[in-house]
Amino acid sequence: MRHIISMLLENEAGALARVAGLFSARGYNIESLTVAPTEDPSLSRLTLVTSGNDEIIEQITKQLNKLIDVVKLVDLTEGAHIEREMMLVKVRAAESEARAELKRLVDIFRGRIIDVTERTYTIEMTGTGDKLDAFIDAVGRRAILEVVRTGVSGIARGEKALRL
Amino acid sequence: MTVELTGAEIFVRCLQEEGVEHVFGYPGGAVLHIYDALYQQDRIKHVLVRHEQAAVHAAEGYAKSSGRPGVVLVTSGPGATNAVTGIADAYMDSVPVVVFTGQVPVHLIGNDAFQEVDTIGITRPCVKHNFLVKDVRELAVTIRKAFYIATSGRPGPVVVDIPKDVTAKKAPFHYPERVSLRSYNPTLRGHPGQIRRAVDLILSAKRPMIYTGGGVILDDAAAELTEFARLLGFPVTNTLMGLGGYPATDRQFVGMLGMHGTYEANMAMHNCDVLVAIGARFDDRVTGNVEKFCPHARIIHVDIDPSSISKNVKVDIPIVGSVRNVLREMIKLIRESGRAPDRAALDAWWEQIEEWRAMDCLKYDRQAEVIKPQYVIEKLYEATRDSDVYVTSDVGQHQMWTAQFYKFDRPRRWINSGGLGTMGFGLPAAMGVQVAHPDATVVCVTGEASIQMCIQELSTCRQHGLPLKIVLLNNRYMGMVRQWQEFFYQGRYAMSYMDALPDFVALARAYGHVGMRIDRPQDVESALREALAMKDRLVFLDFQTDPAENVYPMIPAGAGQNEMILV
Numbered sequence A: 001m002r003h004i005i006s007m008l009l010e011n012e013a014g015a016l017a018r019v020a021g022l023f024s025a026r027g028y029n030i031e032s033l034t035v036a037p038t039e040d041p042s043l044s045r046l047t048l049v050t051s052g053n054d055e056i057i058e059q060i061t062k063q064l065n066k067l068i069d070v071v072k073l074v075d076l077t078e079g080a081h082i083e084r085e086m087m088l089v090k091v092r093a094a095e096s097e098a099r100a101e102l103k104r105l106v107d108i109f110r111g112r113i114i115d116v117t118e119r120t121y122t123i124e125m126t127g128t129g130d131k132l133d134a135f136i137d138a139v140g141r142r143a144i145l146e147v148v149r150t151g152v153s154g155i156a157r158g159e160k161a162l163r164l
Numbered sequence B: 001m002t003v004e005l006t007g008a009e010i011f012v013r014c015l016q017e018e019g020v021e022h023v024f025g026y027p028g029g030a031v032l033h034i035y036d037a038l039y040q041q042d043r044i045k046h047v048l049v050r051h052e053q054a055a056v057h058a059a060e061g062y063a064k065s066s067g068r069p070g071v072v073l074v075t076s077g078p079g080a081t082n083a084v085t086g087i088a089d090a091y092m093d094s095v096p097v098v099v100f101t102g103q104v105p106v107h108l109i110g111n112d113a114f115q116e117v118d119t120i121g122i123t124r125p126c127v128k129h130n131f132l133v134k135d136v137r138e139l140a141v142t143i144r145k146a147f148y149i150a151t152s153g154r155p156g157p158v159v160v161d162i163p164k165d166v167t168a169k170k171a172p173f174h175y176p177e178r179v180s181l182r183s184y185n186p187t188l189r190g191h192p193g194q195i196r197r198a199v200d201l202i203l204s205a206k207r208p209m210i211y212t213g214g215g216v217i218l219d220d221a222a223a224e225l226t227e228f229a230r231l232l233g234f235p236v237t238n239t240l241m242g243l244g245g246y247p248a249t250d251r252q253f254v255g256m257l258g259m260h261g262t263y264e265a266n267m268a269m270h271n272c273d274v275l276v277a278i279g280a281r282f283d284d285r286v287t288g289n290v291e292k293f294c295p296h297a298r299i300i301h302v303d304i305d306p307s308s309i310s311k312n313v314k315v316d317i318p319i320v321g322s323v324r325n326v327l328r329e330m331i332k333l334i335r336e337s338g339r340a341p342d343r344a345a346l347d348a349w350w351e352q353i354e355e356w357r358a359m360d361c362l363k364y365d366r367q368a369e370v371i372k373p374q375y376v377i378e379k380l381y382e383a384t385r386d387s388d389v390y391v392t393s394d395v396g397q398h399q400m401w402t403a404q405f406y407k408f409d410r411p412r413r414w415i416n417s418g419g420l421g422t423m424g425f426g427l428p429a430a431m432g433v434q435v436a437h438p439d440a441t442v443v444c445v446t447g448e449a450s451i452q453m454c455i456q457e458l459s460t461c462r463q464h465g466l467p468l469k470i471v472l473l474n475n476r477y478m479g480m481v482r483q484w485q486e487f488f489y490q491g492r493y494a495m496s497y498m499d500a501l502p503d504f505v506a507l508a509r510a511y512g513h514v515g516m517r518i519d520r521p522q523d524v525e526s527a528l529r530e531a532l533a534m535k536d537r538l539v540f541l542d543f544q545t546d547p548a549e550n551v552y553p554m555i556p557a558g559a560g561q562n563e564m565i566l567v
């Protein structure tokens, strides 16, 4: 089962390495990982996507909690939550027909064209991982020059919040 | 105006504030300021080892035997890398040690400077936590945190990496009385509801079993465990790390369990209906094949580390907390309940266990012409049982025989490397024990392969007057390796014969100690007594033992606890 684990981390050198090292040392897999500072400069928010059966996920959360730098942690997939990922895609768009077709697709997927050259479009798109995958499929791999994805971040629905 | 101290002076003051009396270490460029500061005071004694690995093992022996944290000081680069084996060993066995490593000056970090290694990166997977101190104003609080983390909760090693310039710079000294870490709050009290459920299950057991590990020793809970077990009349087994947690001479003790555990302990595990696991972690050397582990049992697991619970074996009633607290709570609840376990069922269970015990699974040939290793340990036990004695060991067959044949009645008396299984542990660990207990008898049981991994420490013992008794069970083989090759590789003894052994008696003498070689069974006891009588000398006893002896019983890897190989 796929899980999104999100945590508040001491904003200290090496904290990220502790999390990443734990996964490689114990043979857990990481599908994606994103980390950035929060409104509290002493904390970072790290969100990662992993998968495993219930026992493995239980061990992962316990081992993460054991790290001194992990302040608080939540498995977002345990409750209702929103997940988002941002993607930047550079696409070949030379002929006017292709350009028009691409523009339509971007609109359907609620993306934005943020940079244009004679031969390319660069598109920004946000959504769940599935939606981004679907867009890539729709565009077709041959047209794609470059894909940059941020990895999943997420937040619980409702009033629940991960804070100190 | 507060006076400013250098980082090195702050370091010394912090250790004094922590009540540190001994530091095990080895100097080098990056820690020279610190050594200079140590030189100018006399409250903290420094024990100079001959290899940094030994410094950590000595600190472990110190900590395991005394309950106080062990402290290590080594230089950057090779000093730090040499210490890594010891750090990993302390991590696996949850030993509270604080290791200070020198580092190149802050402005050179990352430059491949002379004697630079990424100590924080190298040690990260084998420490409870580590710190790089880049600012002298952070030094005192970091050291305070290091000791707090190392000694609280599930203990473990903490590394503090200190760049050289930080030890030269000045800052006002203030040692915080306590530190709190928002992200670190070990759970000490067990959940009352869970404890109540556990007690209910315990009182309903028909074939109960108590299985305890190193957690009982670390948490100083041996008295509580003994009271708990006696109150219930249940059988008790200890892991390798848990020996001494329950008196080995007590009738309720069924011996060690696991790969080389007793028949009765493993059979009782396999057949029990309620298993009470306390401060133990279901290590693979204990469980054997987890699919076949305790197939009939409902399992209660008490441990301070939540990640130890349901890691290898799914348990029914997990209780996170200090084992001492939880044991006290359980004792109280049992007393208050006025209930007692089912007498008739328990009697029948004991009858069964006694039948298993009657198999006498540790029997060996007592008539042999050659010295049997088990015999040496039995005689060692008889010769030391009434004294203030500590026993360390290295890793291999001799370790298992000591665990099987030496009856530890008290906690913190048996010091060995369980989790990492580090050959070379025994001698330096014994040094640390002796430093912590100068008047005690400290015995190191070792093999001729293991002892050579840290043999240079005989020099440390000479310098610091550590009168250890080294009991070498010299079978001329890496015995444990040879045994596996005999059992599982059709006797192809690849590289396990210890060729070109030194003359250990001459070697001991060369280091300034007493050496004795014993070839005949009839001389074992007198040699031991003679050695033990030499209170102020290190005596190296080279017992020429049967090279073909194996450790029995044995659960082969992948087998269940009821599938033991017996003699």
Ligand SMILES: Cc1ncc(C[n+]2csc(CCOP(=O)(O)OP(=O)(O)O)c2C)c(N)n1
Residues within 6 Å of the ligand: B394, B395, B396, B397, B398, B399, B421, B422, B423, B424, B446, B447, B448, B449, B450, B451, B473, B475, B477, B478, B479, B480, B481
């Ligand atoms: C540092 C290290 N290297 C290798 C091993 C693997 N190993 C385990 S036991 C053993 C043999 C130990 O031989 P010895 O010290 O003579 O003890 P014996 O088994 O003969 O009692 C070896 C090589 C180990 N545990 N530690």
